[in-house]
Amino acid sequence: MSTTFQPPKSFAAPHVCGLSQPVATPSGMNYERYQPFHPMSLPDRTWPDQRITKAPRWLSTDLRDGNQALIDPMTPARKRKMFDLLVKMGYKEIEIGFPSASQTEWDFVRSLIEDPEAIPDDVVISVLTQAREDLIDRTVQSLVGAKRATVHMYNATAELFRRVVFHTTQQGTIDLAQQGTRWVIDAIEKYLPDTPVGYEYSPEIFTQTPTDYAIEVCDRVMDVWQPDDEREIILNLPATVEMSTPNTYADQIEYFSRNISHRDNVCISMHCHNDRGCAVAASELGQMAGAQRVEGCLFGHGERTGNVDLVTLGMNLFSQGIDPMIDFSDMDTIRRTVEYCTGMPVPARSPYAGDLVYTAFSGSHQDAIKKGLEDLETRARAEGTSIHKIRWEAPYLPVDPQDVGRTYEAVIRVNSQSGKGGMAYLMKADHHLELPRRLQMEFSGVVQARADDSGHEVTSPVLWDIFDSEYLRRDTPFKLGEFTVGAAHGQTQITADLDVRGKQTTVTGEGNGPLSAFIDALGQVGAHVRVLDYTEHALTSGGDAYAAAYVECEVGEGDNTQVLWGVGIDPDITTATLKAALSALDRA
Incomplete structure (x- = not known):
């Protein structure tokens, strides 16, 4: 029967010194030059009630965003090793480079396409380009011979970038996005007329772009691309620079998903950077808000603080009983390969993969x-x-x-x-x-x-x-020699040779078992021992099995009494037990 604690009617205050709340000290930092991010209003948001029940479409950008952010970009051989790893793990969409950026990038794209064993039939390669006609032409040309591919074009839409970097207007940005899409279509018709090619468009700096304006830009892009059931478009909504809490990003994703046209033919993708350390959370909440695809890198490589960590995202699903559709079963090989290819170590505390993440010291x-x-x-x-x-x-x-x-x-x-x-x-x-x-x-x-x-x-x-x-190597002042066990007067009798402080002696004792008899015998050399607890177990099995014995003893008399444990290990359990008793005595 359970009872409820009933305090006395008069409860005396405890005799302790109370602690008041600590008072924070101003940092002295120049925080006033920064302004808070102004989130959009979405009071009827529904994403908090959603759950992630399946893996999203994954795109690895290790070979593009990840590679471009390395101090020493990967060599072609290391890029190939990374590509092979991604394929082996199960990634079906892999961004393999920025072929218009350099001859090295172009050559790597060509090396994969020209190797008939490199790209499995179910893997779609992706290449990135800016919205410039010459770069788009060069990019699409690099895909000649590919079985299937995605062309990914972007232009910046945020006010800061329009004003400071590109000196253009909102309409000018829309015009560029539409014209770039036409250039992509023209290049595909020119170089890849019979190749299945997908299109991905990114309003770069999406999170700092008014969401209604981002929707307008994407709608105008789709006016050109004309998506339908056989002609999907990927609209990638990047947190190019992470500026807000993850819930704000989720609101932007949900609002975009509700209001974009051609929704059934649009795949909403996310590309979250980790400037505030929240890329994983933002990507997960974004999926709850309607995003279907996630771009990122293994272990979070990428510009500045990196892209979202695909390993953490995938293993988070796994830990919830959801198949990530990516094979992480050989995590150490994955980690070693990425470290070799990038020249950067995976931190010891990196979720699921670091050296110490399954280790407890406390x-x-x-x-x-x-x-x-x-x-x-x-x-x-x-x-x-x-x-x-x-x-x-x-x-x-x-x-x-x-x-x-x-x-x-x-x-x-x-x-x-x-x-x-x-x-x-x-x-x-x-x-x-x-x-x-x-x-x-x-x-x-x-x-x-x-x-x-x-x-x-x-x-x-x-x-x-x-x-x-x-416990085991102590042999002074007492060391066990030969002994015999027999019976006398209805009890167990033991006779044992001892080395006591360098002198040989023989003792005899009786008791209800070998240990009790041995304790009795030790009294003949002035040892005062009382057994408090005893346990034993086999260490190994078979004919050469060893046994371990543990004896807790009260050693000494009066004020000099100590409670100590002794341990003995021996093929013979009786010998192990006697050694354990002497171990406790020798530790006194």
Whole structure:
């Protein structure tokens, strides 16, 4: 029967010193020269009630936006390696370059098209161009021989760019977008009359463009392209510079999706940069708001702070039970390949892929993970299956590291912040020792003291060295020699040879078992020991199996009493038990 706490009628104030709210200090920075982003009003927004239930269309721009932002752009060989990786992972739309920008870019596009094994039939390559006739002509010409392709044209629509960069009007921007689209059509008819070619248009700096004006520009572009059921258009709405919170971007996407013409023949695409660190959130909310396609780079490469990270987006879907339609099962190979191709390391904390993302140092985290993995094993045994086939639920681990090619070996690592849970997990996983709970607590203190002294991580081999020196290699003042176990007076009798501070002696004792008899015998050499707890288990199986024994002892008398654990390991369980008792005594 549950009860509800009833406070006394008179509740005395606690005798503690209250803490008032801290007062922030002005930064002194010149913040007043910046102005807040003014979001559009969309009070009837519906996207917050939507859910992402399937993967979007993905486009990788690693070979274009990602490559152009590298200090040292990829060589043709590295670009090919990146392309092959993207194909292997399952990307079906890949932006392979800016062929009018340089001969190197042109040559790479041609190398892929001219290699009959390079581009699978179900992969669509994309190339980017500005809205200039000569550049468009050169771009489309680079696609001759392609099985299928997308031409992606853009021009800036934001007021700042019209005024400062291009010195044009709103109508001038519309005219350029329409004329550029005509040039694209003319070039396709000239160079690719029998090739399936798609068209993508980007009102660059979309997020800083009034949404109604962006819609007008795109509608006028579609007046030229004339999309229908057999002639899709991709309208890409880039957060070329991230200027607002993700919910504001989602409002812009939903409003655009509601009001654009030819909606059934339009694929709304997003290209989010990460200037405010919110590209992943913006891309996810944008999908909820109606976008169908996402452009980005593996691990967020791209101009300035990068494009949205396609790995994070895809794995976010995976972690929610949604197939990302991209294969991330060998994450370390993906990461190594991208690092090789770009010359840039993937940060240790990069979601799902960094060295430390499945690693816990905190003691409470380690303990929870340890218990979670044990629970998974228990559930799997109960269901008669493996861990990999049951529903994943584990504290602090949103996905099973093994699903992306990792192991559990690096999940728990020990430093001065770690607790007994992490240490116990490593001792069991790597060294097969199932330490009793109170021994875990005692050994944790030993490990933390060593970690504090060194200031470094305690790796699994170092952890074993600490355990070995603390519990197993102690042989002074007592060292066990030969012993025999028999029966006398209805009890177990033991006779043991001991080395006591360098002197050989033989002791005899009786008890209700070998350990009890041995403790009795130790009294003959002045040792005062009382057993508080005892446990044992096999370390290995088979004829040469080893056993581990753990003995908790009260050692000493009166004010000098200590409670200490001892550990023994031996092929013979009785020997292991006696060694454990002496281990505790030697540690006193």
